[in-house]
Amino acid sequence: MERAPDAASEPLNVAFPNFEELVESTTSTTERRIKKAEKKMKRMGLNALQVTPLSALPLDICARFPTEMHEHIIAQLRHDRHALSACSLVSTYWSASSRYHLFQTASTIHVHRDNFQQFCELLTTQRLNIYIGHLRLKTHVIDGRFDGGATFQFNHDLHRFAGLPSLKYLRLEGHRDNLFPEFFAAFAQNFQSVTDLELISMFFDSFEQFLEIVDSLPLLCRLAVDGVLSALFPEDEGTPTSPTYSQQKKLIDVVALCNRMPDVLAWLPFQSNIRRLAISIAPWYREAHTPLLSNVFRMLGPQLEHLILHDTDTSHPLDLSANTALHTLEIIGIECLWATTQSHLEWVPALLSQLRSPVLRRLALVVHLEDHRGVDLFDWPRIAESLAQINSLAQVKISVSNHKKRAAEAIAKYLQPRSYALQVVPWERRYQYSLRSFDSEW
Incomplete structure (x- = not known):
């Protein structure tokens, strides 16, 4: 993600x-x-x-x-x-x-593997260690695949990343091998100051290994999980029963692409301090994961202030009625393709009709629009009725992949009259998450 x-x-x-x-x-x-x-x-x-x-x-x-x-x-x-x-x-x-x-x-x-030795030499000089605040580590675990140059390996080399007292942002990316005890020991020792952690395309033997990483960071405020795999819970074994997890007292922001690791969805309700959440479930995992996601909204809904939803539909409806503190809601992945019918888009007004937050100020819809006539497939009277009931709504932004001009004319007509600022804009990038954008006005 x-x-x-x-x-x-x-x-x-x-x-x-x-x-x-x-x-x-x-x-x-x-x-x-x-x-x-x-x-x-x-x-x-x-x-x-x-x-x-x-x-x-x-x-x-x-x-x-x-x-x-x-x-x-x-x-x-x-x-x-x-x-x-x-x-x-x-x-x-x-x-x-x-x-x-x-x-x-x-x-x-x-x-990465091409500059790993240079970075280690830089650390030994102690010239920039106290300043480094953002670090991205990308690994290749097969030494023999690449001729010449060093290969950074998480298990054997992470202990060399010592002496970084100001490190706040850490991104671990591209590890597809088993993690050894040496890795967890080095991680807990070298990265205690990290507040922002991203785990991208990581492989864990068990969900407990994921928890060991997260629990070892006492200052963790933001967590992003994307492409994380767990060997113990493949897709055909169903949803495991979640135990009681420890609470991350400072964790406020979470971005999670939960496809092959449903345990993340079972763990989230125990993190009661989360205020900003971006969540995504691929279509082929929705049937198994939607109940877990519904429980997340039921437990965290009263305190969630900013929410990004990616990929949902009528066949697997979500209940947002408990999200009574939302300031911003962004719905990504509204597909309006050549084969799309009006029934395929019924979940959009159904989801909007559930909104009960008296402080909701910003709403964003991201639409993959292949043909401008697809705009007519939306139930705009029902959408307009739902939005009219939200007195606090100040901004509505609709991002479309194509046909921005035609879509803007149609949407402005459908949503008249309105008491909020309406924007129809082209996608800058497709399916991106930016929790930090909640801090500023559109």
């Missing part, structure tokens, strides 16, 4: 091995650049002596101003990776603050 990029918060990847350019902050660096510029001017037939060259800043120029002023100015650039990189080269006074924002907010370090 991939998150949509957010210009204000989504980190960018930093390619290796360019860190030397980021950490160089000496006067000699500036002098070398001046000499290089002079040589270039001579090649162009210009007289470098007639041009006032850039010179290194006096060592005390930054000391003349309060440190708080420097930090405030640099903080305004916290999402601009290139500007922060330049600021880190200005002086030692700017270096620490620039690197902090560069690696805490503006960049994600992506470690």
Whole structure:
């Protein structure tokens, strides 16, 4: 389950091995650049002596101003990776603050088999360890498959990721082998500061291994699970009985693609502090998993403030009547294809008619629209009636994959009159989840 990029918060990847350019902050660096510029001017037939060259800043120029002023100015650039990189080269006074924002907010370090050794060498220098805030680890578990270069393995190499006190975001991706005790020991030791965890295409021997990872992070606030497999619960064994799980006291946001791991759905109701939830179930798992999802809404509904639903239909209806605290609801995966009939879309107004939240302000519908005439298949009078009963509703956004102009004209006509702002927009990306977007207005 991939998150949509957010210009204000989504980190960018930093390619290796360019860190030397980021950490160089000496006067000699500036002098070398001046000499290089002079040589270039001579090649162009210009007289470098007639041009006032850039010179290194006096060592005390930054000391003349309060440190708080420097930090405030640099903080305004916290999402601009290139500007922060330049600021880190200005002086030692700017270096620490620039690197902090560069690696805490503006960049994600992506470690894979091609740069694993370089990253480990970087850690041993202790030059950037205290700044690194976002880390993405992608593994390949078969050493012999790739000729040359090192292969990062979770089981054997995770202990080398020590000394990262500021690490907040961690993404583990692409592990399809058994996890050994060494992995869990290294994980619990090295990542205690993590608040944001993503598990993507991970394989677990049992659901207890998943719990061991989650329970070892005392500060965990956000969890994303996508493509997680459990060997003990294949799809033909049905739904297991869930035991009593421990509660993550700080866990607020959860993004879960629960197809091959229904235990996640059984675990969610015990996490009573969840306020923002994005959930998805593939069509072939709905019959077995819908009862578990209904229990999630029954237990968490009274405190859920933001909800994203992906993939639902009339044959497996959900009950949202307990979601009385919703501020935002987003329904993704409304399929309006060539073979779609009006009966296939009846679940949309049925779901909207269940809304009982007196504080619901934003509603989003994401529609895969192959033909503009598919807009007419929706029961718009019933939808308009449901929306008219929500007095707090301020914004309705309908994203369509095609025919935005024709769809906008039709939808505006169908939903008149209205007391809310209506937007019909094209998809930016298909089927993306962005819980962070709930923090800002559309």
